[in-house]
Each structure stands twice: as structure tokens, then as C-alpha cells.
Amino acid sequence: MDHTYLQDKRILLVDDEQELLDLVISVLHSGGYRQIAPAKTMREALALARQFQPELAILDVMLPDGNGFELMERLRRESDCPVLFLTARGEEEDIFRGFGLGADDYVVKPFLPRELLYRVTAVLRRSYKGERPLVRLKNSAIDFSRAEVVRGGEHIPLTAKEHEILSALCRNAGRIVTIDALCQAAWGDNPFGYENSLMAHIRRIREKIEADPSRPVSLVTAKGLGYKLLVEEK
Amino acid sequence: MKNVLKLVRRFVGLLVLSFVLLSAVDLLFFAGIASRQMRNARPWSTAEAVAAALTETETGPVLSEEGAALLKASGAWAILIDDDTKTVVWHSGDLPDSVPLSYSLSDISDLTRGYIDGCPTFPSGTETGLLVLGFPRTSFWKHQWPSWDYRLIAHAPQLVLAVAAANLLVIFLIYAAANGRLLRSVRPIVEGIQALPSGEPVRLRESGLLSEIALRLNETSQVLQSQKEQLQKRETAQANWIAGVSHDIRTPLSTVMGYAGQLCASPGLAEEDRRRAALILRQSERIRDLVSDLNLASRLEYDMQPLRCREENAVALVRQAAVDFLNSDPEGKYPIEWDTDESLSVCPVRADRELLKRAVANLIQNSIRHNEDGCTIHVSVAKEAGNCLIRMEDDGTGATEEQLAALNTLPHYMACGEDCGEQRHGLGLLLVRQIAASHGGRADIGRSSYGGFAVQITLPLAKDPVS
Numbered sequence: 001m002d003h004t005y006l007q008d009k010r011i012l013l014v015d016d017e018q019e020l021l022d023l024v025i026s027v028l029h030s031g032g033y034r035q036i037a038p039a040k041t042m043r044e045a046l047a048l049a050r051q052f053q054p055e056l057a058i059l060d061v062m063l064p065d066g067n068g069f070e071l072m073e074r075l076r077r078e079s080d081c082p083v084l085f086l087t088a089r090g091e092e093e094d095i096f097r098g099f100g101l102g103a104d105d106y107v108v109k110p111f112l113p114r115e116l117l118y119r120v121t122a123v124l125r126r127s128y129k130g131e132r133p134l135v136r137l138k139n140s141a142i143d144f145s146r147a148e149v150v151r152g153g154e155h156i157p158l159t160a161k162e163h164e165i166l167s168a169l170c171r172n173a174g175r176i177v178t179i180d181a182l183c184q185a186a187w188g189d190n191p192f193g194y195e196n197s198l199m200a201h202i203r204r205i206r207e208k209i210e211a212d213p214s215r216p217v218s219l220v221t222a223k224g225l226g227y228k229l230l231v232e233e234k
Numbered sequence: 235m236k237n238v239l240k241l242v243r244r245f246v247g248l249l250v251l252s253f254v255l256l257s258a259v260d261l262l263f264f265a266g267i268a269s270r271q272m273r274n275a276r277p278w279s280t281a282e283a284v285a286a287a288l289t290e291t292e293t294g295p296v297l298s299e300e301g302a303a304l305l306k307a308s309g310a311w312a313i314l315i316d317d318d319t320k321t322v323v324w325h326s327g328d329l330p331d332s333v334p335l336s337y338s339l340s341d342i343s344d345l346t347r348g349y350i351d352g353c354p355t356f357p358s359g360t361e362t363g364l365l366v367l368g369f370p371r372t373s374f375w376k377h378q379w380p381s382w383d384y385r386l387i388a389h390a391p392q393l394v395l396a397v398a399a400a401n402l403l404v405i406f407l408i409y410a411a412a413n414g415r416l417l418r419s420v421r422p423i424v425e426g427i428q429a430l431p432s433g434e435p436v437r438l439r440e441s442g443l444l445s446e447i448a449l450r451l452n453e454t455s456q457v458l459q460s461q462k463e464q465l466q467k468r469e470t471a472q473a474n475w476i477a478g479v480s481h482d483i484r485t486p487l488s489t490v491m492g493y494a495g496q497l498c499a500s501p502g503l504a505e506e507d508r509r510r511a512a513l514i515l516r517q518s519e520r521i522r523d524l525v526s527d528l529n530l531a532s533r534l535e536y537d538m539q540p541l542r543c544r545e546e547n548a549v550a551l552v553r554q555a556a557v558d559f560l561n562s563d564p565e566g567k568y569p570i571e572w573d574t575d576e577s578l579s580v581c582p583v584r585a586d587r588e589l590l591k592r593a594v595a596n597l598i599q600n601s602i603r604h605n606e607d608g609c610t611i612h613v614s615v616a617k618e619a620g621n622c623l624i625r626m627e628d629d630g631t632g633a634t635e636e637q638l639a640a641l642n643t644l645p646h647y648m649a650c651g652e653d654c655g656e657q658r659h660g661l662g663l664l665l666v667r668q669i670a671a672s673h674g675g676r677a678d679i680g681r682s683s684y685g686g687f688a689v690q691i692t693l694p695l696a697k698d699p700v701s
Contacts, residue, residue: 017485017489019489020485020488020489020492023488023489023492023493024492026492026493026496027492027495027496030496030499088481088482088484088485088488089481090480090481090484090526090529091477092540092542092588108484109484109485109487109488110484110485110487110488110490110491110492110518110522111488111491111492112491112495112515112519113491113492113495113496114495172561175557175561176557176560176561177557178550178553178554178557179553180547180549180550180553180554181554192547192579192580193579193580195579222557222560223572224553224571224572224573224574224576225553225556225557225560225570225572226553226557
């Protein structure tokens with residue numbers, strides 16, 4: 001999925017291990033992210049944040065002069081930038097504490113480079129969704145800001161439910177989203193018994209985005225499990 | 235408390251039984267004595283026999299030889315009182331001087347009931363008068379007023395039963411009064427003994443009848459508490475040690491995995507080098523999974539893993555775990571077939587969401603680890619007899635009967651108290667078992683109908699939130 005519009009975001013990276021800083025910078029570079037500022041201590045990170053004005057902070061929890069939770073609270077006093085924890089502290093209590101303080105994601109070391117890239121991109125996409133351009137599919141494009149599908153010059157409006165379902169699929173483009181997660185996105189908590197309604201909505205979405213809705217190429221079915229939206233890379 | 239009641243019931247039972255047995259023995263004893271007393275009718279019969287042996291002759295009454303012998307043998311004297319004159323017309327030779335020789339009707343009435351000059355007397359009628367035998371003074375005691383109220387005799391059975399019941403009540407009251415204190419002392423002791431196996435500390439008052447036992451119980455409780463604390467300390471230290479090691483290993487492993495991941499996607503490297511980098515990455519992932527499993531298994535083993543159970547839909551949860559795996563398997567070497575009945579959209583269980591997902595993920599990983607050339611994994615959720623059945627099967631290499639038997643019967647080395655270092659099957663299955671057990675369920679390992687391995691997790695159903 002096209003995320004080039006996110007690649008200029010400024011990312012503050014804090015970890016006390018030089019090897020890990022080098023690795024994460026290398027991973028982020030491979031994902032197209034160019035503006036990365038590394039720091040090894042809390043003090044250094046706070047000083048850097050004032051000059052650099054980060055749009056995403058990737059923080060370790062255990063730092064030589066403090067901890068990542070405290071650092072996040074101090075960063076949040078000056079900006080609302082999203083925060084992703086990248087730490088070896090993998091106990092549930094730590095994860096819940098991180099999310100409880102308002103973290104946007106929590107990745108436990110060791111991690112796969114691709115997984116980290118996906119998560120960074122997902123956090124940025126969620127945080128800066130107003131900047132999202134058209135999502136290009138094989139036979140159409142989706143304009144979420146106008147809630148419409150553009151196909152062959154024709155503008156086809158999306159209903160509120162279709163918009164919710166497509167947003168959930170788009171957030172996880174290229175990945176299967178379960179029937180249950182889609183029902184939850186469209187109908188909220190306790191979304192039991194909406195499977196047939198979901199199928200009806202999927203059929204109508206296909207009629208809008210696919211050239212041949214009976215042979216879908218963009219919104220494909222994983223039998224019994226869910227659906228996957230395939231978007232075109234730029 | 236239940237035991238004290240049982241004790242009282244048993245004691246009262248014994249009491250009633252003893253009472254009945256004793257009453258029966260008493261009756262038999264009384265019957266024996268009564269039968270012996272029957273011979274006390276002897277003076278009356280002797281009187282009759284002597285009267286019969288007395289014949290009237292012209293010279294007056296004459297006692298036959300048998301009559302005289304009988305009289306001598308009984309040690310009694312005899313007089314014959316004439317019906318008309320009320321005077322003694324005949325008497326035996328040994329008549330004491332103090333015995334009067336003439337009687338009024340009133341005297342006769344008295345001697346019939348009682349005594350003449352302190353000698354018990356027994357009369358018997360003859361044709362001409364009244365024969366009276368007099369026995370030595372201390373030979374018999376006579377009932378002088380042998381009359382009973384008629385109603386008393388008519389209600390004798392009820393009276394006997396009422397007296398028996400009253401006796402029983404009195405005995406029980408005496409027992410209750412005497413043993414109440416003992417029972418009050420026994421109750422805390424029984425409660426203390428019952429509390430010991432639960433591991434709760436026992437503090438009994440060391441006074442009263444059973445103070446010695448209370449003291450020993452308190453001491454035993456203190457020893458058990460101290461042992462428990464020691465054991466908890468050791469288990470916590472062990473789990474913390476494992477948690478510490480797994481934490482320390484994560485950062486260096488991140489670097490290894492990160493660079494290996496980049497190298498295996500690097501177009502500048504030769505194919506062979508990329509393959510080697512991919513191997514390093516795969517093995518690093520195994521180390522990561524092992525460390526993570528070891529940490530969780532030790533926390534579950536030592537009850538240090540908090541369970542955050544809430545009502546979950548097992549269908550949605552298992553489906554999410556399957557999809558998470560599919561999303562991380564872009565090569566599609568391990569397709570997942572969702573075999574759950576289409577009509578089943580909700581299967582409610584009380585579960586810790588993350589732990590149950592971890593169990594499902596471990597089973598999928600298990601299929602992958604044992605089938606390097608790929609396999610199809612069949613996942614299903616079903617409701618059956620109040621249980622939720624989560625079934626994971628594959629069409630891979632599977633396991634032999636011996637391997638299955640070993641997996642189902644031998645404990646894992648982490649949960650084995652003896653030397654069983656050879657039992658090094660994966661931690662994954664141990665974790666699945668631990669997670670199932672911590673949710674009140676179980677995991678069964680077997681052969682799949684698709685030819686490979688099958689594991690079924692059985693969990694109790696929660697109340698259906700939709701219905």
C-alpha cells in the first residue's frame with residue numbers, strides 16, 4: 001500500500017544500545033524513512049525533541065537515566081506525537097502500563113525488521129490519516145476523505161457501513177481481516193450475528209470497486225476466516 | 235463442624251443401644267430372680283399339704299407320718315383352729331408358748347395377712363377348721379397390703395415406656411452436661427485440622443481440656459507456613475531468574491534477527507548467502523519463541539501468571555489466531571482450512587484472550603516445526619456436551635503410536651520431579667496443556683484423520699452472552 005506520503009515524517013529513536021540504534025535506523029531507511037534522530041539517554045532525547053519536533057517517537061523502556069514511560073509523559077507535555085515502545089520488557093504488566101499511558105503500539109524485542117516497519121507505518125497512517133491520498137486498487141481508487149470510490153471517472157458514494165468496513169480492510173491492506181474484526185468495525189462491540197449482513201455489504205462494496213464483482217481481484221475472500229484488500233503500490 | 239455433629243450422633247447412638255441392651259439384660263436377670271422366688275410359694279403349699287395330711291378321728295385330729303415329716307422338714311409349727319369355737323383343737327409338738335390358743339375373727343384376719351408373735355403364718359382350710367403353719371421369724375417377709383391401683387396395672391406398658399424414655403432423656407442430659415465442655419474444646423481442634431491442608435495459618439487458643447493438642451496443631455501450622463514461604467521464595471526466585479535471562483537475551487537477539495532479516499532480503503548478496511541469512515533468521519526466531527515459551531511456562535508452573543479471564547467468543551478468538559498466522563506466512567506454505575461449522579458463530583468461553591491465542595498459535599507453530607516441506611492445517615471450533623472443542627489437525631508427518639503415548643503420559647522435564655532429562659519434547663505442547671488446565675480444561679494429543687498430528691483443547695462453555 002502506498003505510504004510514501006509518510007516517509008518524510010520525523011522519527012525520534014531512543015535506545016541505550018548503539019548496535020540496536022544502528023539496526024533500527026537501517027530498518028527504517030530500508031522502509032523509505034529518511035528523517036531519523038537517534039538518542040541514547042532520556043536527557044539527550046528531551047533536548048533533541050525540542051529542536052527536532054518529532055512526528056513519531058520510538059522509545060526503549062530501560063534507559064540509563066530514567067525509563068521510557070517517564071520520557072513519554074514528558075514528551076507528551078510538549079507535543080501529541082505518537083509513541084511506539086520498542087523494548088525487551090515483555091511482561092503483561094509493562095505492556096498494559098505502556099498502553100495505559102497512551103502509547104500507540106508496543107513491540108517486544110526481538111522483532112522482525114519487516115514487522116517493525118509495518119507497525120511504524122500503521123501508527124503513522126492512523127495518526128496522520130487526514131493526509132491520506134487516494135487508495136489505489138486494481139480497477140478503482142478509494143477516496144476516504146470524500147467517502148467515495150472513483151472508477152473509470154465515475155464517483156460512487158460509500159455508505160457509512162461500507163466506509164467503516166473498507167477503512168478496517170485498508171488499515172490492514174494485504175492482510176486478512178477476520179469476519180469478527182470487520183463486524184466489530186462496522187457494528188461495534190458484541191458484534192454477533194452480523195455475518196450475513198457483512199456478506200451483503202461486501203457484495204455491494206465489490207460492485208463498487210471491482211470490474212467483475214463475481215471474480216474479485218481487490219477484495220478477496222479467505223474462506224471461513226475473513227477478507228483481504230489488495231492495494232496497488234505506487 | 236460436620237465431624238463434631240457426627241461424633242455427637244455416634245455417641246448418642248451408642249448410648250441408646252447400650253440402654254436397650256442393658257434393659258434387655260435387666261429383664262432377663264429379673265426373670266431369673268422371679269423364677270427363683272416362685273419357690274416362695276412353698277409355705278402355702280406346705281400348709282395345704284399338712285392340712286390334707288390331717289385327718290379327723292374320734293379322738294380328735296391326727297397328722298399322718300408324711301405330714302409330720304413334711305412339717306419337720308419345713309421347720310414350722312402348726313395349729314388347727316376350730317371353725318365353731320375359734321380355739322386351737324390340735325397343734326404340733328414344738329409350739330412356742332407365746333402362741334395363743336384361742337382367736338377372734340379379727341385375729342384370724344391378721345394372721346392370714348401377717349404374723350403370730352413375729353412368726354410368718356400361712357393358713358389352709360380343713361373340713362373342721364383352719365390349719366395355720368408358723369415359720370421361724372426370719373424365714374419369710376410377707377406382703378401385708380398386696381393391693382394395686384387398677385389403673386396403674388391397666389396402663390403398665392405405657393408407664394414402663396414413659397419411664398424408659400424419661401430415663402433416656404435424663405441420661406442424655408447428663409451426657410450433654412458432662413461432654414458439652416469437651417465438645418466445645420474439640421470443635422476448634424477439628425476446624426484447625428481441617429484448615430491445615432488448605433495451607434491457611436492455624437492459630438488456636440491453647441487452653442481448656444485439649445490445650446496440648448491445640449499447642450501441637452499451632453506448631454505444625456507454623457512449620458507448614460514456614461515451608462510454604464520457603465517454597466514460594468524458591469519458586470519466585472526461579473521464575474524471576476528465567477524472566478531475567480529472557481529479558482537480557484532479547485536485545486542481542488534483536489540485533490541478530492534484524493540484520494539477518496535485512497541480509498536475507500538484500501539483492502546484493504548471492505543466493506547461497508541469502509539462504510544462510512534466512513537460516514540464521516529462522517533459528518533466531520526459534521530461540522525467541524523458546525525463550526518466550528520458557529518464561530511463560532515457568533510463570534504458569536509457579537502460578538505467577540495472572541489470568542485475566544472474561545467471556546470470549548472462541549470462534550472469533552481462534553479465527554483471529556489463524557489469520558494472524560496466515561498474515562505472517564506470505565509464502566503460503568502452510569495453508570489453513572477453516573473447518574468450523576458455518577452455523578456456529580458464537581462459542582462462549584471464559585478465557586484470558588492472549589493466553590488462549592498463544593495456545594492456538596503454539597499448535598500452529600508445532601505443525602510447522604514438524605513439517606518443513608509444508609502441510610495443510612485444519613482448524614475448527616465446535617460445541618459439544620457443555621464444552622468448547624478447539625481442534626487443530628494437519629496432514630503432515632504426524633507421530634508414531636509410541637511418540638503419541640509418550641506425549642500423552644510422560645511429564646515434560648519442566649514439570650517432572652525426577653530425573654527425566656530425556657523427555658525434551660517441545661515446550662509448546664507443555665504450554666498448551668498448562669493454558670488449557672489454567673482455564674479448567676484439557677488438551678488431548680492424537681492422530682489426525684488427515685494423516686498427521688491432532689490436538690484438541692477442551693474448555694468448559696460459559697453462559698452464552700448472545701442468548
